[in-house]
Amino acid sequence: MIVSRIATALLLALLLPVAMFAEENRPVIVCSTTQVADFARQVVGDRMEVKCILAAGQDPHLYEKKPGDAQLVSTADLCLENGWHLEGNDWMQKLATQTGRPIVTCVKGCRPLEVPGVSEAMHDPHAWFSCTNAAIYVRNIRDAVIQLDPEHADEYRSRSALYLDQLRTLHSWIVREINNIPVDQRVLVTSHDAFNYFCQAYGMKSATPVGWSTGKEVGAGITPQRRQETIDSIREHQVKAIFVETSVNPTMVREIAREAGAKIGGELYSDSMGAPDTAGETYIGMMRENVLTIVQSLK
Missing domain, CATH: 3.40.50.1980 (Nitrogenase molybdenum iron protein domain)
Structure with missing residues (x-):
């Protein structure tokens, strides 16, 4: 032994x-x-x-x-x-x-x-x-x-x-889930233009008060006109909820939601995935959690 x-x-x-x-x-x-x-x-x-x-x-x-x-x-x-x-x-x-x-x-x-x-x-x-x-x-x-x-x-x-x-x-699966949202409610309002490809692929309309970038590059930075256009769009479509993003300061979106009479539907993973040991730590997990958050808030 x-x-x-x-x-x-x-x-x-x-x-x-x-x-x-x-x-x-x-x-x-x-x-x-x-x-x-x-x-x-x-x-x-x-x-x-x-x-x-x-x-x-x-x-x-x-x-x-x-x-x-x-x-x-x-x-x-x-x-x-x-x-x-x-x-x-x-x-x-x-x-x-x-x-x-x-x-x-x-x-x-x-x-x-x-x-x-x-x-x-x-x-x-x-x-x-x-x-x-x-x-x-x-x-x-x-x-x-x-x-x-x-x-x-x-x-x-x-x-x-x-x-x-x-x-x-x-x-x-995403196509099936998005179909649970009434067509006239398929408006995705987020902090910046991160979700245009998502909206095109899955039959939603994107609205944002900023642009594709959150920095000083082309399209970045909110203007009074862009802010008002976003508020008007939320009211026009009677959007139930708008969303903040994990990699973007949520202050502006919360203010717009209050002024437009919409609620904050939740937080979406956008330019970055979730931390280790969270549901969004992988691409599939990130997409899954985003879709569940969107559907539950807009259907």
Whole structure:
């Protein structure tokens, strides 16, 4: 018995450094946003280490690079960003360029919506709110990962195929849930223009007092005219509830709700997913919880 225990202990002692070495030498993917990071984890499993610059609840429009970000990106074998200027002032592109790391823009291949109310043509960057677009993100990540590690290509394809099936199921479920809202009540009023793709995909109308960005970029910042238009729209459609967002200050929306005679229907995940151990910590969880909140408040 004693000999057996000693042999087991010796075997573990020999294997532990090997396991630790394998863990330390996994390829590293550094992502800009929480959604992109979740997509990457679905594709790579434990084959690669996925890190994210943004934390839950942080706004990619307003994020300013920190001293440690360049060091983190410099460790990456691959960088992933959303693109279309979601990352304010293109901070992820700049970090990748600064450190000489390869970067993939996940929104590539999505059919863009144009940002409303601006003089120059700009793509709305919140494309992931359509499950169809989310599937494009996943395929872009899958292809980039296979190029990085072709030896395990079949594994990445299999994981991606399973997750793409889940996204198709999610899409069908959202359509059924939104159908529970009376057609004339399908107006989604939120803090900023994050939900245009969602509304287009699932038969709702979007209304917001600001623009696509919460920062100082094109379309950002409330004007008295935009504020009044939003209030008038809420009254015209007799909207029951409007919504705040987890990554945006809710003060303005609460004031508009009070003035328009609507209630706050709840908090929606928008530019960032939920914190670990919350219902919205994954993309599917985030979308599920958003839809349940919207339907319960508007039906």
